[in-house]
Amino acid sequence: MRIRRPSVVAAAILALATGASLGSMAPPATLAFLFDSATAVATFTTDGLDPPTSLSATPGATVALAWTVTPDAYATGYQVLRSTTSGSGYSQVGTATPQSATAYTDTPAGAGTYYYVLRSYYQNWTSVDSNEASAAYAPGTGTGFKDCTSQAAETAAGDNDGYEVSPGNACADDNAEASDVDSGTNPATSCTNSNKDKHRFWGYAFGLPGSVTAITSIDVRAGIRVDATSGTNRLCARLSWDAGTTWTSTQQVDLTSTAEQTVTMTGLWGRGWTLSELSTTNFRVQLVDVSGTSTRDFYLDYVAVQVNYTP
Structure with missing residues (x-):
């Protein structure tokens, strides 16, 4: 990207707009003669925060979620979202940290089929949804680990x-x-x-x-x-x-x-x-x-x- 000296460019634009001369010069036929030759080059890098992949949900006394981590190592962790409707209506039920986390345990309030997605997050930035995983949950009893x-x-x-x-x-x-x-x-x-x-x-x-x-x-x-x-x-x-x-x-x-x-x-x-x-x-x-x-x-x-x- 080229960045021109703004004072020279502004003067050129004004000269063209008014027909006035720039110093003793008549209005030029092209702006190229009025640009300063100095340039600056900058490189910009963009990135998208990727979601985790391969999300699965396994019912038991709780619903055990597992996934493959986002490739973005700077991510803080993952937002865990749940819905009773496939494809919509998700609300956040927890977070899993750090970026290397690959498991989360959820305990819904009652029996039913629940649908889950995860989002990677960093500060106020979140990814798109992961794939959806579902589990038919029936509350039972566990021994604890x-x-x-x-x-x-x-x-x-x-x-x-x-x-x-x-x-x-x-x-x-x-x-x-x-x-x-x-x-x-x-x-x-x-x-x-x-x-x-x-x-x-x-x-x-x-x-x-x-x-x-x-x-x-x-x-x-x-x-x-x-x-x-x-x-x-x-x-x-x-x-x-x-x-x-x-x-x-x-x-x-x-x-x-x-x-x-x-x-x-x-x-x-x-x-x-x-x-x-x-x-x-x-x-x-x-x-x-x-x-x-x-x-x-x-x-x-x-x-x-x-x-x-x-x-």
């Missing part, structure tokens, strides 16, 4: 040591971390690859009453970060109901931050559950650290579990 009391590395996976540094730290949400240094022995990004580090956790005391008529969902929540975000990095989880002899199908969530992010995986994990299978000895969680870089380090603050049920 419980911590593990025991853990052990899987010694026939990856480099055979799981979270080898302070693994017991993963049994409490207190910002003290368990560390998995070098998360495997190859760059594969599959949760089922045998060369990925694995660790199991158990001893979750859910305190379920004997009157439970149905288990409606099991939520696994972790506070976790990685040492770098290049390439593919994800946390995978699966559950056992027989002390680790048999495992459910795997769920996964991508990790996108070097700061701790809260991730939640939920559902029935492909099967029905009985009370005896949820005992402190039978029920187990296995976490798998997956990265396209075998030298990626994972840091786990906690892994907690909540069981949702119908009394």
Whole structure:
């Protein structure tokens, strides 16, 4: 962009408008002779605040929302909006921060189908809506998130040591971390690859009453970060109901931050559950650290579990 000296330009415009001479000169045939040759060049950059993507909503004792973060690292976080009508009528019910947040739990006032969108925000600036996600919510009862009391590395996976540094730290949400240094022995990004580090956790005391008529969902929540975000990095989880002899199908969530992010995986994990299978000895969680870089380090603050049920 060229910026002319305004005094010269104004004089030229006045001369043309009035027919007057500029000094001793007659009105020129073109403005080009009246412009000063000095110029200034400026570069302007514009940006649009992008919304999060891949929003999902999973009902249980609460509605668990999960998404992929906005690529705009300067965003403060996300506005969570809910409606009882698809495509319209959204009102804000909360916020999730920081920009690296990928989960939010909502508790609507009553049963029904609820529709959710998210907006990234920074100061007074908000993005357009994310995709819409819906959940058919039926209030139930949850145990609250419980911590593990025991853990052990899987010694026939990856480099055979799981979270080898302070693994017991993963049994409490207190910002003290368990560390998995070098998360495997190859760059594969599959949760089922045998060369990925694995660790199991158990001893979750859910305190379920004997009157439970149905288990409606099991939520696994972790506070976790990685040492770098290049390439593919994800946390995978699966559950056992027989002390680790048999495992459910795997769920996964991508990790996108070097700061701790809260991730939640939920559902029935492909099967029905009985009370005896949820005992402190039978029920187990296995976490798998997956990265396209075998030298990626994972840091786990906690892994907690909540069981949702119908009394």
